[in-house]
Amino acid sequence: MDDGIGGTVREFSSPPLAAPATGGLADSVYETAERTPGLVQLSRRKPSSDRQSPPEWCDVTNIQFRQEILALAKGLLARGVRFGDRVALMSSTRYEWTLFDYALWSIGAIPVPVYPSSAAEQVRWILAETRAVACVVENEDHAMTIGAVCDALPDLTGIWQLDRGCVAELVEDGHDVPEGLVHRGRLGVTPDSVATVVYTSGTTGRPKGCLLTHGNLAAEADAALAGWHELFQDTGGLAPATLMFLPLAHIYGRMVQITAVRGGVRIGHHGSLSPDSLLPALTSFRPTYLHxxxxxxxxxxxxxxxxxxxxxxxxxxxxxxxxxxxxxxxxxxxxxxxxxxxxxxxxxxxxxxxxxxxxxxxxxxxxxxxxxxxxxxxxxxxxxxxxxxxxxxxxxxxxxxxxxxxxxxxxxxxxxxxxxxxxxxxxxxxxxxxxxxxxxxxxxxxxxxxxxxxxxxxxxxxxxxxxxxxxxxxxxxxxxxxxKKDLIVTSNGKNVAPATLEERVRSHPLVSHCLVVGDNRPYLTALITLDPPALAHWLTIHGREQLDIRDALTDQELHGEIQRVIATANTAVSRAESIRAFRLLPHQFTVEQGLLTPSLKLRRQAILQLHADDIDELYAP
Missing domain, CATH: 3.40.50.12780 (ANL, N-terminal domain)
Known part of the structure; x- marks a missing residue:
């Protein structure tokens, strides 16, 4: 077989299980509201819920959800958003994001997700390239980020802040807009229409905007609903439900939302991956499956x-x-x-x-x-x-x-x-x-x-x-x-894909991140960061006094533990592919430092540049 791949080793295909999608993503909301108006589609946090304690939830039925989307869509039209316009969304995962997604799709507009942790220059690039006409932000900090670059964004005409009640303001503005104008835009959407522009995480270089169509996203959701239907069905009297806590700025989190809405699954929103807040939210929401x-x-x-x-x-x-x-x-x-x-x-x-x-x-x-x-x-x-x-x-x-x-x-x-x-x-x-x-x-x-x-x-x-x-x-x-771009080529010509080795090292509780190094070097070494809570626990169960992270880096017992981790990982590879030396670093790799992508992948080049001196010392005679 040769389809432009240049010959292949092996190919596998799975037959489709769902019919091709028609129309746009918003159609499912209006159709299910007609079919099952009383079905609970979402549960949202009560306004009084303290975000640091287990949340209380209030149910939103299909018909309520549709009416909220329709009212917001009318408000967007009143503010000048038109078919094909792009509107940026910069927020953590929350109920209002889903509202804006479906309200924008209801008028044929295109939401552009932006990570809430994005720097001003990243935001400027995304909004300028997409020519966004408006931006929905979560809080004052995000509004200030947009404000710092808005002079370079001539197409931007509005900044709407969720924490200052922008949804209610837009709904009020759209009160007198005829519903028919919304439906005219919705019915003009086809599967080939662009649904969203999602920017890649960008482990190297400037991220690029991926044009994803309504047909792309519907095909993904419908394939999941058909192939994994057991997950999305009522079982033993338990209606299917899932808590969304992944970033909606990432395509994975977005598809959880779209699949649940198309499948009639009850969804809730939680804006943090921190175990301290996530676990209480899971206990109170009680999902039947999770992403x-x-x-x-x-x-x-x-x-x-x-x-x-x-x-x-x-x-x-x-x-x-x-x-x-x-x-x-x-x-x-x-x-x-x-x-x-x-x-x-x-x-x-x-x-x-x-x-x-x-x-x-x-x-x-x-x-x-x-x-x-x-x-x-x-x-x-x-x-x-x-x-x-x-x-x-x-x-x-x-x-x-x-x-x-x-x-x-x-x-x-x-x-x-x-x-x-x-x-x-x-x-x-x-x-x-x-x-x-x-x-x-x-x-x-x-x-x-x-x-x-x-x-x-x-x-x-x-x-x-x-x-x-x-x-x-x-x-x-x-x-x-x-x-492919992460392949390490040692000075003796050995090609090494570091991911598997890094993953084996990182599987140890003490290790937060591991970056294998070795391009144009005689052998492989590693930069390792420790997980502070795991380190504190390790010291406690070993009867040790707590150590500052910098003191811990020179602790012989800890070094011996990490050395055993490395030795175990090395058993899975040849000697030429094994880690010969490592260095413990005094800080974590973070998104804020630019060392991780928003989806928590290593930015290898940024780490290599920052720790060039540490790497040189690993190879010193």
């Missing part, structure tokens, strides 16, 4: 382990974790016809630990969650098996902004931990000769805004060249092994 990133699963596991150790039950937790992994691995082998499943003895131990450990873990997520979808980056196989063994099946997936989120995902009853699954329904995945992952399907974007040359470089004869490296196994399940 998250590996960071969330890692922190939940770490919190559970630390709580057990502090209560003197560390050994019990360790044994329960081992049994969970063994039980889930045995069930996985049986699902693929490669084993009989858990033995009677293993089932007995698993049942005992379910009462002692696993139930408590599920209670942390509200007690009703049985399925979780992981994306954004790679989840370790052992962690995936642990959660599966604890009664939380992890459906890990893979995708890009350019693919409207997931293009592959682990299906129900055939999840394979450590992989990102086979192609989604209606999608194809192939591996090029150089190991690059190529994909195609109805979810692949229309191109980059104002960058036709970049579009031509990645879109070839219907295929999207992802820039990621991966392999396909005999069942058509994809494993991601790294990024």
């Amino acid at each position: 998250a990133v590996p960071y969330v699963f890692e922190r939940i596991h770490q919190r559970a382990r630390e709580s057990a150790e502090q209560a003197g039950r560390g050994e019990l937790f360790a044994q329960a974790a081992e049994v969970a992994v063994q039980w889930a691995a045995a069930r996985e082998r049986r699902a693929f016809g490669r084993g009989p499943g858990p033995s009677a003895a293993l089932r007995l131990r698993h049942s005992a630990y379910d009462r002692l450990v696993y139930q408590r873990l599920r209670a942390v997520l509200g007690g009703r969650v049985r399925n979780v979808i992981s994306g954004g980056s790679t989840l370790g196989r052992e962690l995936g098996l642990f959660f599966a063994g604890a009664g939380l099946t992890v459906h890990e997936g893979y995708g890009l902004t350019e693919t409207s989120a997931a293009i592959t995902a682990n299906p129900p009853h055939r999840a394979k931990a450590g992989t990102v699954g086979p192609p989604m329904p209606g999608a194809s995945v192939a591996i090029a000769d150089d190991g690059e992952v190529w994909v195609r399907g109805d979810t692949v974007f229309a191109g980059y805004l104002n960058h036709p040359r970049c579009t031509q470089q990645v879109l070839r004869n219907g295929w999207l060249a992802t820039g990621d490296l991966g392999t396909l196994d005999e069942d058509g399940y994809l494993s991601i092994t790294g990024r």
